[in-house]
Amino acid sequence: MRRPSSTPKEVGATPGVARLVALRVRRRTAIWVGVVICVALLIGVMVPSLLLGRSAQSPAATHPIPYLGVYERNGAVSYTDVAAFTSATGVQPDILMYYSAWLEPFNTRFALAAATHGAAPLVQINPIDVSLAAISAGKYDSYLSSYADAVRSYRNPVILGFGHEMNGYWYSWGYRHTTPAVFVAAWRHIVTLFRELGARNVIWLWTVNIVATSGGIRYPGPWWPGDKYVNWVGIDGYYYNSSLTFDPLFGPTIAAVRNLTREPILIAETAAPAASQPAKIQDLFAGIRLYGLLGFVWFDAVDKQDWRLRSPAAIHALRLGATGHFGPGAMSRGLRLTGRAGNRPDHCRPSPTVKNCVSPRERYQ
Numbered sequence: 001m002r003r004p005s006s007t008p009k010e011v012g013a014t015p016g017v018a019r020l021v022a023l024r025v026r027r028r029t030a031i032w033v034g035v036v037i038c039v040a041l042l043i044g045v046m047v048p049s050l051l052l053g054r055s056a057q058s059p060a061a062t063h064p065i066p067y068l069g070v071y072e073r074n075g076a077v078s079y080t081d082v083a084a085f086t087s088a089t090g091v092q093p094d095i096l097m098y099y100s101a102w103l104e105p106f107n108t109r110f111a112l113a114a115a116t117h118g119a120a121p122l123v124q125i126n127p128i129d130v131s132l133a134a135i136s137a138g139k140y141d142s143y144l145s146s147y148a149d150a151v152r153s154y155r156n157p158v159i160l161g162f163g164h165e166m167n168g169y170w171y172s173w174g175y176r177h178t179t180p181a182v183f184v185a186a187w188r189h190i191v192t193l194f195r196e197l198g199a200r201n202v203i204w205l206w207t208v209n210i211v212a213t214s215g216g217i218r219y220p221g222p223w224w225p226g227d228k229y230v231n232w233v234g235i236d237g238y239y240y241n242s243s244l245t246f247d248p249l250f251g252p253t254i255a256a257v258r259n260l261t262r263e264p265i266l267i268a269e270t271a272a273p274a275a276s277q278p279a280k281i282q283d284l285f286a287g288i289r290l291y292g293l294l295g296f297v298w299f300d301a302v303d304k305q306d307w308r309l310r311s312p313a314a315i316h317a318l319r320l321g322a323t324g325h326f327g328p329g330a331m332s333r334g335l336r337l338t339g340r341a342g343n344r345p346d347h348c349r350p351s352p353t354v355k356n357c358v359s360p361r362e363r364y365q
Contacts, residue, residue: 065288067266067295068322069095069122073302079113085300089315091322095159097122097268097297102130103143106150106158115156122159122205122268122297127186129172132163136185144190148199157201162190164207164268165236167218180222187225207234207268210253220253224260232294233257234268238307239280242273246287254291267296271307277314285321 068091072081076098086092096114098107100123111121127135134140151158163173166183173183191204206229208220224230235253250267257265267288272280288296298318299307309315 065285065295065322067095069093069097069119069295069297071097071269071297071299071301076107076110079117081300082117085309089309089318091318092117092119094119095122095295095297096120097124099123100125102127103140106147106154108150108154111154111156111158120157120159120203122161124161124164124207126171127163127173132173132178132182132186136182136189138189141193144193145197148194148197151194151202152197152199155201157203159203159205159232161205161207161234161268162187164234165209166223167211167220168209169216175216175218183223184225188229191225191229203231204229205232205234205266205268206230207236208253208257210235210237210250211256219256221256221260227261227263230261230263233261233263233265235265236269237267238270238299239272239276239283242276242279244280246283246290250287250291254293264294265291266294269299270296271299273305273307274311274314277309277311278317281314281317281321 070082070085070093072085074081075096082093082096096110096119098110098121100107102125106123107121114121131139135144151160163171163183163186165171166174166178166180169175169177172178173186187206194202206225208223209217211217211219213219235250235257237249237253239249254265267284270284272284284296287293298309300309301307309318
């Protein structure tokens with residue numbers, strides 16, 4: 001039995017044919033060797049370049065934070081404290097927050113001061129000891145209409161919240177005090193009235209507290225008014241102890257929110273104790289970039305403890321993290337209030353607790 005062979009002589013070929021076939025084999029071999037060499041050279045040039053390009057890109061440069069806000073206790077009365085914050089940190093916030101009592105009119109003076117510095121006001125209206133059923137029944141429509149008229153006349157964007165942290169038990173409109181159905185009816189009534197009166201420059205911010213069921217802070221689903229009535233979702237949470245990091249602190253609540261909506265998320269209230277501020281500020285920026293959130297509002301005040309940024313190390317951490325910040329005026333540069341968030345962006349990496357997230361670029365712009 002003849003053994004298979006690749007040489008022409010062994011299969012009975014003539015000498016001329018054998019030389020021709022051998023020549024073709026050598027040519028093909030030379031071509032393949034050349035291709036392999038070219039590919040190797042190409043890989044040798046491209047791979048180091050790509051690695052070098054990746055290593056040269058800092059997280060701050062590739063994933064900027066659109067909005068960086070601050071709350072100063074006297075900020076609604078005077079811009080002095082906000083100016084001092086900017087002077088100390090070198091960061092010009094573009095969201096300025098204040099809390100408003102029920103029946104208190106819209107603070108146009110504060111809003112104009114914010115706009116002058118390229119920022120937008122964030123107003124959390126607190127209906128303390130007010131019947132939310134009476135609100136939805138129209139009892140307070142005169143007050144709400146006056147407020148809506150003032151906001152509409154202001155013309156610039158206003159971030160407006162109502163009854164924040166309703167999934168906690170410490171406010172009269174929250175868990176154990178007012179049913180979720182009554183809260184939702186009041187929220188929808190307010191939003192509908194504002195829109196009917198032409199106050200379309202409002203970003204409706206629905207704000208929950210971080211979930212902690214063992215501490216009586218519920219999952220926020222029952223209080224959700226629906227996408228039609230919300231533009232942004234706010235989450236409030238603090239680094240109360242040094243062991244907390246972004247993912248276990250905010251991750252479960254972000255996941256709960258993502259089960260309800262794809263609307264953009266803002267960390268609407270946060271801070272850390274003085275001793276841990278440098279590390280926690282770095283962690284905060286990293287977490288916001290990882291999850292693709294809008295940004296955060298720092299609670300720069302004394303309340304239960306001193307949350308203010310005062311140490312050089314904390315201020316340095318804020319400056320470093322804000323390197324990729326879009327900068328003051330992000331709110332006023334053509335922000336539109338219509339549309340919906342799209343698909344998960346390429347840069348937004350799912351965490352162990354969140355499978356989808358929303359890009360800063362998918363906000364209302």
